[in-house]
Amino acid sequence: MTLPEILLADYEYDLPDEKIARYPVEPRDSSKLMVYRKGEILHRQFTDVVNYLPSQSFLVFNNTKVIPARVFFTKPTGALIEVFLLHPEAPTRVINEAMQQTTHAVWSCMVGNKKRWKAHETLQCNLLINQLTVTVFADWADMDKNWVNFRWQVADSQPEPIELTFVEIIRALGEIPLPPYLNRKTEAQDLETYQTVYSKIEGAVAAPTAGLHFTEQVFENLANAGITHDFVTLHVGAGTFQPVKVANAIEHTMHAEQVVYRRAFIENLLVHLEGIVAVGTTSMRSLESLYWFGVKLWQNKTKVQNGFFIEKLTPYQVYTSLPSAEESLQTILAYMEHHELNEVIGETEIMIFPSYTFKLCKGLITNYHQPKSTLMLLVAAFVGPNWRTIYDEALANDYRFLSYGDSSLLLP
Structure with a gap:
């Protein structure tokens, strides 16, 4: 598999510190919205988003909830x-199940002041x-791997x-982690403000921030316009902030x-294949990973019972043929039907960069991302070289950047 170099320097732009939003606007939906549609750029308020979504749009939200x-x-x-x-590592790696443990849980962690x-x-x-x-105890389960065993007694x-x-x-014990670039303590x-109004399934360590702009009023406006939606769950990890330190x-x-x-979510996607709009990069990664999961099943190369894994470069391998989006989803549904599964759980490390061909996503609602980041590469893959025009426009028009910043609706 020979891939072209993706030079990180090509995805750099100057982000002045004063452009980084340290706090959200109030109310949430009063944030700025840039609409990018087939090369045309409009400047609006997020409450107007319903007026610029194509009529057949089907929004996909990530309903993960940030844990302390x-x-x-x-x-x-x-x-x-x-x-x-x-x-979580034991007794289960399934986050939803790990959250419900009642005696102990082993987690992979980052440990500050580890030498002490x-x-x-x-620790207790x-x-x-x-x-x-309640007394909470913490012991090393594996010091080399940074695995910590938590126990508690009433x-x-x-x-x-x-x-x-x-x-x-x-x-009761923890604190909501804020992105390091906010450079302030959690308040x-x-x-409340670092959770989406629809957050439900606890397990993320970072918020799916494109969703922070949505309010009950915006959802009501979408419903009145006949625009439907559904939820996927991707538990956002701390790696989303990991800087890219390699030239390629x-x-x-x-x-x-x-x-x-x-x-039911996959069945819903099949009905709305022509209008899928991802709310946030995590929803987009979830959707595109779903297609490649279907490819693996289509090739009989995975077993759902043991979980599935979408490797970083899965989309860039050489394939003799690939299923359509519909065929991929139908393959997954057939597998679930055969094994009497109502949901499938896996992990994805998919990397989306320019040259990627999108399989499910027709639109994207997203914030403005750090220069030279994997999320910047994803946006560039979706809108092409015009990403620079979009970011120049945002900077010139005083848009607020990063997690608590303003939004964009990208319809390339």
Whole structure:
């Protein structure tokens, strides 16, 4: 497989610090919206988005919910250990299931001040949850891999044992992580403003930020216009902020993220194949990964029972033939029917860069991304060389950039 070089320097632009939005606008839907449609650019407000979506549009949202993934323990010496949750490892790697564990959970983590946490040392802290006194313990499950075993106990003052889930523990113990480029501490309002209004399935460590602009009023406007939607779940990982440090972007190590597809969602896509608009890059990666999952089934190269995995360069392999989008989705549905599955769960590290041919997505709602990032490459793949015109226009018209910034509707 010979791929052309993707020179990262070609996807650089000057982003002044004052253009980075440190806080969101209020209300959410009062943010600016740039409409890019077949080369034409319009400047609007996000509340106007319904007026510029094609009539047959079918919006796909990512309903993941950000968890308080930053957990702090203070040692008796006063040393502060930060444990940043990345991905569950045991007793299950399925995030939805890991959140419901009631005795212990092993997670892969980033550990701050690791050198102060000895190999056989147990960290602990006491919490008050629903008027219950809870002690939380943290031990090394595998120090080399940064795997941490969390255990918790409710005080024995109750007549019957009370079980608390892991998600209840971290809600009380943890802190919502903000993107590092915001360069500020998490504040009380971030608990609400850094979640989409439709967030539901807990497990992300970063928000699908294109969705932050949507309000109940915008959803009502979409419904009145006959524009339908559905939800996929991709749990956004910390790797989304990982800088690309190689000159040839193809050599960048992509992060893997867990994604869940419901059978009803796939059936919905089949009905709306001509109008799929991804709300955010995570929805787009989910949709395009779904197509390539279908390709793997079509070639009889994967088993859903063990989970599936879409490798970084899956789309760029040499194929003698490929199924249509409809054939790919039908293949997945047939497999699910055969194995009596209502959902499939897997991981994707798909990398979308210029030369990629989009299989499902016809439009994209997204914020403005960091220069020389994998998300910048994705946008460039979708709109072509005009990405630079779009970003120049945004800078010239005082758009606010990155997670808490303004939005764009891209219809190439």
